[in-house]
Amino acid sequence: MRFEGGSVQYCYLVRHRNHIVTFDDLYQSIRLLGRIFEKRRAAEALIGEIQADLDHTAAKVAPIPDAKRQRVMRLMGRDSVMTPGDDSFQNEMIRRAGGIAPKLGKPGDIVEVTLDEWRAFNPQVLYGCGDLIDDYEGIRGHEEYRIELALLYLVTLDRASGELVALEGEVREGGLDELDARRLRLLVATLCLPAAGWGHASDPDALRAAARAIERGLDRELAPERLAFLYMPYMHSESPVIHEVALKLFRSNGIEGSYEYEVRHKEIIDKFGRYPHRNAVLGRKSTAAEIEFLKQPGSGF
Secondary structure (H helix, E strand, C coil), X not given: CEEECCEEECCCCCCCCXXXXXXXXXXXXXXXXHHHCCCHHHHHHHHHHHHHHHHHHHHHHCCCCHHHCCEEEECEXXXXXXXXXXXXXXXXXXXXXXXXXXXXXXXXXXXXXXXXXXHHHCCXXXXXXXXXXXXXXXXXXXXXXXXXXXXXXXXXXXXXXXXXXXXXXXXXXXXXXXXXXXXXXXXXXXXXXXXXXXXXXXHHHHHHHHHHHHHCCHHHHCCHHXXXXXXXXXXXXXXXXXXXXXXXXXXXXCCHHHHHHHHHHHHXXXXXXXXXXXXXXXXCCCCHHHHHHHCCCCCCC
16 A cells, blocks of 8 residues: 555555466466556466467377377486476476476476486486576586487477477587587488488488498497497488498497497388388388288387
8 A cells, every 4th residue: 555646546456476386386387477567358368378378289289199209307406417306397388299398206496407417317308498508517526427418409390390490509529520420410310300301301411411421430439328329320221221221330339229220220121112101201102011011119218
C-alpha cells in the first residue's frame, strides 16, 4: 500500500515459483506474467507457439525406437562438472526432444556429477549455453572427465527438413592438426546426424575422410572405442569391396566386438547388395526378399 496525491493505491506482491519442472509449470508462469502485465492474449499466443513446437518435435521423434535414443546431458559448472537435477525443466526438454536424460537421484536446479556417475550414464550428446568448449576447459581438477570430450562439436540443423546446415567444433586430441580436425568433424556429421537420410547420402564423404585419416596414421593414435568410430564408414558402405577392407580393419586392431558386427553387415551386403533398411529413407523400392528380411528382429540395426 502507498499514498500518492492524497489517495491510497494498492500494489500486489506475487511470490513466483522459479523452479520449473514441467511444461505445465512453464505455462502457469507465462499466464501469471500475462495477468500481471495485462498481456493475457500475448501470453496465450506464446503458449500456443511453444506447444506447436512441442507437437512438431513429438511427431519427428516418435518413430525413433527406444534402443536408438541418445543419452543427453547438459554440461555446467566451473569448479566441478555439474548438470541439471533429475526434476529440472531442462531434463524434461531432453525427453521431449527424444533423448534420454540422466537420472542421478539428485533433485535441484544444478547438481554435481561424480566421475562414477558420468561413466555410468556415459553421455552421447552434450549441450550447454555460451562457449561450451571454453567453459568445459575451465573446469578445474577434473581431468579424468576430459577424455570423454576429446571431440566437441556444435551443430545447426534446418528445423523443417532436419538436414545439417553447419557444423563447428574443436578436437581435444593431442597432436592433431587442423586438417585431421576437419576430417573428424566430417565423420561426426555423416555418422551421427543421419536426419532425413543425410547421413546415408553422405557415406562416400565419410569414407573418404576415414581413409585419409588412416593414411596419415591417425588410427594408430586412437583408443579402441574411438578406433571403431573412425572405421564406421567402412561398415556403413554398401560396396562389397569396401567390406573386404572393413573385415581386415576391424579384425586386426583389438576391437573384436565391432568385428562381429561388421561380419553381420557384410552378410547383408553379400545377400542383397545394399542395406534394405535404408530403402524407405532413400526412396528405393524393396524386393520381396528384402521385405521378408525386414520383418526379422534386428534387421534394421
